[in-house]
Amino acid sequence: MLPRIVVMGRPNVGKSTLFNRLAGRRIAIVDDTPGVTRDRKEVVARIAGRDVLLVDTAGLEESAPDTIPGRMRASSEAALRGADLVLFVVDVRTGLTPSDRAFAQWLRRQGKPVLVLANKAEGRQGAANSLEAYELGLGAPLPVSGEHGDGFGELHDEIREALPPEPEVEEEEDDADRPLRLAIVGRPNAGKSTLLNALLGEERMITGPEPGLTRDSVAVKWIDETGKPVRLVDTAGLRRRARITQALEQMSTAATIAALKECEIAVLVVDAVQGMDEQDLRIARLAEREGRAIVIAFNKWDAVEDREAARRRVEDVLTSSLAQLRGILVVPLSAATGKGVEKLMPTVREAYEVWNRRIPTGALNRWFEDALTRHQPPLVEGKRLKLRYATMPKARPPTIAIFGTRAELLPEDYRRYLVNSFRDAFDMPGVPVRLNLRGTDNPYSEE
Known part of the structure; x- marks a missing residue:
């Protein structure tokens, strides 16, 4: 089982920005509006040379349990119960708030390893402002910038030290x-x-x-x-x-x-x-x-x-x-x-x-010949189209490739007929069916 790292903090301190930066790609929505993240989000990420399960949570707020913020907090608390490491995020631009202090005191009682991330600490002044987070009593704060990536090398080192020992390598999933x-x-x-x-x-x-x-x-x-x-x-x-x-x-x-x-x-x-x-x-x-x-x-x-x-x-x-x-x-x-x-x-x-099913070429062409016998291809520009054979190059979704002279000119109603006939013949209800038409070149066309 992968170690679980949970990102927590009050609303709008930059948790989702840090989460995306650690995950290595944009996963969580980031906006200046407080409370954008309402449900916890999980992703497998490579951090400090190890695969971990990284969890983004909703902002911690003091609210009644039946309100939306109260339900958001309950979801965050549920994520904490399975955490191997907590990244507690504070905003150095606004400084510590009573909510930061209250939730830090609550975290100390949970008995989980905690790293304090002093976010938005760009430049020398930001690093100096991060020292205020010492008073939370959760250890030395790490000045970082989720937006600019400052301090993430040291953060990876601290995460490596804080995680439980790495278990023996298991066989990869089939x-x-x-x-x-x-x-x-x-x-x-x-x-x-x-x-x-x-x-x-x-x-x-x-x-x-x-x-x-x-x-x-x-x-x-x-x-x-x-x-x-x-x-x-x-x-x-x-x-x-x-x-x-x-x-x-x-x-x-x-x-x-x-x-x-x-x-x-x-x-x-x-x-x-x-x-x-x-x-x-x-x-x-x-x-x-x-x-x-x-x-x-x-x-x-x-x-x-x-x-x-x-x-x-x-x-x-x-x-x-x-x-x-x-x-x-x-x-x-x-x-x-x-x-x-x-x-x-x-x-x-x-x-x-059904979506993943592949039809053998022999069965597919028997259907194709029968479909052509029941309804011949129409005339286009006074000439009948000659459709020769069909293959199924891929499934997911089922895809039929039909070859023939000027096959690409096949009218839309006849295409629908072939698709519906294919569905009925091979019992493929409710999935998309792709029809690719490939015409053959006439070697004498330029003459």
């Missing part, structure tokens, strides 16, 4: 044991974080009736009921582009789209009471354009009165507006009560198998 990458996407307040908590069986993500609680994409490693690893990513809700005005929300949207590009399966969470609207369809089309398999989690199913009518409505919308994902799998469930949640992962695994 490719078959790589985690399934799963992104949970949808509109704001559809129940994405509640669904992630229901899958994990713990209050991992902050939830509540307030829309937009999740502002960043948060990845969690998990072992499902089959004993196989899964990398779950909870994302911020995607709104229509015209409604995205603040820079912070633009960054949240960019992080969600990046998570969608990196995943293998996208679980689209839809509010079953409101039904699928145009924004849900936009998100599904975005996932399809990225080549991701999609499973629809029809959430809040327990609150639907006429369930047959709700099923018919979603089927009609999918048939009329998502024809390119015909047969997409839908799982009615209630993330709040847990009812039906146990059906989601088997459905996800089923979609993954």
Whole structure:
């Protein structure tokens, strides 16, 4: 098990900037707005020559447990329980605050190794200002700058000394044991974080009736009921582009789209009471354009009165507006009560198998010949197109390459016919299918 390093401190002291700098890439959203980070974020990073699990947390604030800051603090305290080392961040520009002193006193009682990072300590004056942090009673503060990278060499050395001894090297994971990458996407307040908590069986993500609680994409490693690893990513809700005005929300949207590009399966969470609207369809089309398999989690199913009518409505919308994902799998469930949640992962695994399936060339060309026999290619410019053979160069998503004379001129309606015929022949519902058309050159065309 990798040693766990947890970054903590009050809001807006630069925890996420330090986290990104230590991780070696931009993972957490950084903005001048206090409280941008609301859920803890984890990443495997190489620090001081060792692989560690680095954890970014929400800002520590004194608030009632039922408020958003109170829930953020509870999430940070939960991260602390498994920490091997705590990086307690203070801001030397503003100086120590009563909150810094109170949380330092609380940290001393936890019995965890702590390094005090005096952040924003650029230049000589910043290093001098960092000396104030001695009075926290947590040891000598390290003057660093997360924005500029000052002091990170010494920080790596201090982390190396503070971590527990390195265990014996274990064998690397087999490719078959790589985690399934799963992104949970949808509109704001559809129940994405509640669904992630229901899958994990713990209050991992902050939830509540307030829309937009999740502002960043948060990845969690998990072992499902089959004993196989899964990398779950909870994302911020995607709104229509015209409604995205603040820079912070633009960054949240960019992080969600990046998570969608990196995943293998996208679980689209839809509010079953409101039904699928145009924004849900936009998100599904975005996932399809990225080549991701999609499973629809029809959430809040327990609150639907006429369930047959709700099923018919979603089927009609999918048939009329998502024809390119015909047969997409839908799982009615209630993330709040847990009812039906146990059906989601088997459905996800089923979609993954379809998305990852490769068809042998012989079977593919038998289908191709039959499809051409049933409906001949159309005339283009008075000449019939001659399609010769098909191959499947890749899966993930299923991709068909068709070769023939002037194949690239094949009309869109005949392309759709081939894709739908392929889906039916090989039972591939609900996944994107790519069709690549490759024409053959005529050696006498220049003559």
